[in-house]
Amino acid sequence: xxxxxxxxxxxxxxxxxxxxxxxxxxxxxxxxxxxxxxxxxxxxxxxxxxxxxxxxxxxxxxxxxxxxxxxxxxxxxxxxxxxxxxxxxxxxxxxxxxxxxxxxxxxxxxxxxxxxxxxxxxxxxxxxxxxxxxxxxxxxxxxxxxxxxxxxxxxxxxxxxxxxxxxxxxxxxxxxxxxxxxxxxxxxxxxxxxxxxxxxxxxxxxxxxxxxxxxxxxxxxxxxxxxxxxxxxxxxxxxxxxxxxxxxxxxxxxxxxxxxxxxxxxxxxxxxxxxxxxxxxxxxxxxxxxxxxxxxxxxxxxxxxxxxxxxxxxxxxxxxxxxxxxxxxxxxxxxxxxxxxxxxxxxxxxxxxxxxxxxxxxxxxxxxxxxxxxxxxxxxxxxxxxxxxxxxxxxxxxxxxxxxxxxxxxxxxxxxxxxxxxxxxxxxxxxxxxxxxxxxxxxxxxxxxxxxxxxxxxxxxxxxxxxxxxxxxxxxxxxxxxxxxxxxx
Numbered sequence: 001x002x003x004x005x006x007x008x009x010x011x012x013x014x015x016x017x018x019x020x021x022x023x024x025x026x027x028x029x030x031x032x033x034x035x036x037x038x039x040x041x042x043x044x045x046x047x048x049x050x051x052x053x054x055x056x057x058x059x060x061x062x063x064x065x066x067x068x069x070x071x072x073x074x075x076x077x078x079x080x081x082x083x084x085x086x087x088x089x090x091x092x093x094x095x096x097x098x099x100x101x102x103x104x105x106x107x108x109x110x111x112x113x114x115x116x117x118x119x120x121x122x123x124x125x126x127x128x129x130x131x132x133x134x135x136x137x138x139x140x141x142x143x144x145x146x147x148x149x150x151x152x153x154x155x156x157x158x159x160x161x162x163x164x165x166x167x168x169x170x171x172x173x174x175x176x177x178x179x180x181x182x183x184x185x186x187x188x189x190x191x192x193x194x195x196x197x198x199x200x201x202x203x204x205x206x207x208x209x210x211x212x213x214x215x216x217x218x219x220x221x222x223x224x225x226x227x228x229x230x231x232x233x234x235x236x237x238x239x240x241x242x243x244x245x246x247x248x249x250x251x252x253x254x255x256x257x258x259x260x261x262x263x264x265x266x267x268x269x270x271x272x273x274x275x276x277x278x279x280x281x282x283x284x285x286x287x288x289x290x291x292x293x294x295x296x297x298x299x300x301x302x303x304x305x306x307x308x309x310x311x312x313x314x315x316x317x318x319x320x321x322x323x324x325x326x327x328x329x330x331x332x333x334x335x336x337x338x339x340x341x342x343x344x345x346x347x348x349x350x351x352x353x354x355x356x357x358x359x360x361x362x363x364x365x366x367x368x369x370x371x372x373x374x375x376x377x378x379x380x381x382x383x384x385x386x387x388x389x390x391x392x393x394x395x396x397x398x399x400x401x402x403x404x405x406x407x408x409x410x411x412x413x414x415x416x417x418x419x420x421x422x423x424x425x426x427x428x429x430x431x432x433x434x435x436x437x438x439x440x441x442x443x444x445x446x447x448x449x450x451x452x453x454x455x456x457x458x459x460x461x462x463x464x465x466x467x468x469x470x471x472x473x474x475x476x477x478x479x480x481x482x483x484x485x486x487x488x489x
Contacts, residue, residue, distance in 0.1 A: 076436040079123060081105075081114035089116025091271065098266050099419040102126070103449040111453075112433055118271035121441040123432075126449040128456060128480035133432045134424060134443050135480065142424040143170075146442045148270045150263045153287035154294075160345035162263075162422055169336045173346070176328065181321050181350070190230045191395060197226045199392070215366055219359040220253055227354040231347060232301055233320035246300045255297075258290050259348075260356050264420070298344040302326070321350060357417040357485065364415040365407060368463045375465060379404050406468035412451075412475055412484035414463060419448035421483065447483045456481050 082105065084090050093115075095101045102124050106113060111127035125131050134142045144166035145151065151163030161177065164170040180186075201222035205213075221239075228235045237252040238245040247255070267283045269276030279285055305322050318324045325346055329338045369376050382403045387393050398405065424443040429436065437443075452460045458467065473479045 076438065077434070079112045079114040079433075079435040079437075080109045082109065084116035087118070087272070089118050089120070089271070090122075091117055091266075091268070094266060099446055099448040102420075102444065102446050103452070106446070106449055112435065114435075117266075117442070118268075118273075120271050121438055122444065123437055123441055124444045124446055126446045127453055128450055130433065131445045131450060131480045131483060134445065135477075138430055138432060141427055141430045142443055144425040144427055146270075146423055146425045148423075149267050149276070149284050149287060150265075153284065153291050154259060154262055155348065156291075156341035156345045158345075159339075159341040160349040162349055165425075166427065169342075172334065172336050172338075173342075176325075176346070180324055180328070181346075193229045194226055194395070195392075197222050197229070200225070216359050216363040217253075219362045220355060221249060223355040223358050224249070224253065224256075224351075227351050229320075231321045231350045231354075233305070233322065236297070236301060246297060252297075255290065255293055256352055256356055258286065259294075259352055262287050262290065294348060295344070298347060301347070302340070302343065322347060360417055361408065361411055361415070361484075365411040368411060368414075369407070372463065375407065379407060402469060403465065406465040409468045409473065409475060409482065410463060410465040413457070413482055414451055414461075416447045416451060416484040418483075418485060419446070421445040421447055445483065450481065450483060453481075 082090050082093060085092060093101060093105060094117075103126065105115075106124065106126040111125065112130045113124050113126075115122045115124065125134055145158070145163050147158070147165070148163070151158040155163045158164050159169075161170065161173045164173060201218065205218060224237070225235055228237070236245055237247050237249045239249050262283060265281070265283055268280050269278075269284065276284075301322060305326055309316050309323070309326060316323075318327055322343075325338070325343045328334060329340070329343055331338075369379075382401055383393065386400050387397060393401075421444070424445075426437050426439050426441040426443065428439050431437070451457070454460055473482050475482055475484055477483060477485070
């Protein structure tokens with residue numbers, strides 16, 4: 001195996017130094033005036049020789065370890081991928097937009113490829129078939145998450161569901177989500193909140209009709225209002241100077257934007273742990289600062305809810321999701337104790353998951369529709385035909401609006417909210433598509449790349465909503481050609 005470092009170069013350097021030290025041209029005759037200088041010089045040269053010997057030994061050991069590691073991998077039938085460099089692996093190939101860098105690499109190495117991020121093995125799936133292998137066929141093996149700085153510092157040490165490692169806590173959390181927080185009955189009971197905030201949103205847009213606006217800000221405000229009322233019971237942010245809350249709307253939105261960003265960055269310390277303490281990119285410091293802000297906010301919310309629970313005593317009735325979580329935290333029958341950090345982690349998941357994702361999708365959809373007025377005309381005709389002009393669109397109308405639905409799906413295909421799904425971790429050795437995937441390998445599903453797979457989509461770079469008409473493809477993770485949120489949305 002060729003290496004970028006040549007051990008013989010260091011041997012030649014040591015021999016050269018030895019010859020120079022013993023050369024008559026570098027050894028003046030000892031005299032009384034330079035005897036002490038000669039002793040000091042000899043000592044200095046001895047130190048130099050010792051330093052070079054240590055350098056040679058360290059270099060040899062490093063090369064030997066690197067060779068052995070690659071020899072061990074050579075015994076495995078790993079997926080194809082670029083040859084890694086010592087220490088950094090393939091991080092030199094990843095640009096500021098990792099999903100696009102990985103997509104470009106997949107054009108060379110295939111829909112399933114193996115890389116090294118630092119010393120960590122990484123596998124990237126870039127097609128629906130490869131995604132299905134990890135998310136369904138071998139879902140038990142790849143059910144866990146790698147430990148990251150984002151999980152540690154922004155989700156209360158992996159106490160939410162997004163970053164929680166596979167185990168009893170994760171299993172129990174999913175049951176709480178499905179059976180308690182997102183049951184059909186509970187979602188139906190909050191429909192009036194969604195209807196009210198939607199009408200407030202439309203009235204606000206009408207008031208600024210004719211002015212230039214940032215659509216995402218208005219959509220985010222509506223979604224944040226909806227999720228705050230459903231999850232927290234009320235809005236805990238002030239929307240005007242007359243309101244006195246723990247945070248302003250702008251501050252809370254900035255916190256959520258920072259949360260999304262820091263959970264999607266490629267933090268060098270996660271892949272090269274020996275550099276973690278240096279925080280070279282400054283991400284960990286930002287994560288810790290953000291954690292303090294969210295902790296202050298969540299403590300305020302929980303204190304108010306606990307006070308109401310205590311005041312009502314046995315007559316207390318849960319009115320929102322925080323009430324439900326606090327009741328579960330007091331439930332001695334839970335298999336895994338839900339502590340305060342767990343409650344905060346769940347709250348954060350619920351608020352963040354229901355705000356930025358929808359706003360981003362709506363913004364992308366509108367940007368695409370503006371470029372194709374004929375699509376706006378078709379959508380308007382469908383709304384007039386199904387809904388008419390005498391009432392508002394209601395949630396029960398959605399199944400009867402296939403073209404509007406296809407616009408949203410096409411937006412999510414071309415502009416997925418999660419361009420790279422949250423990484424998975426191999427809990428044991430496994431074979432996928434005939435290749436060996438080693439225990440401890442991190443797996444990325446590149447949903448951005450899947451949405452541009454020419455084997456699945458005709459003219460994948462074009463915005464063509466009609467491609468979804470008559471096709472039974474949902475966005476809930478059951479169809480692997482469309483994974484805007486992940487496999488269990």
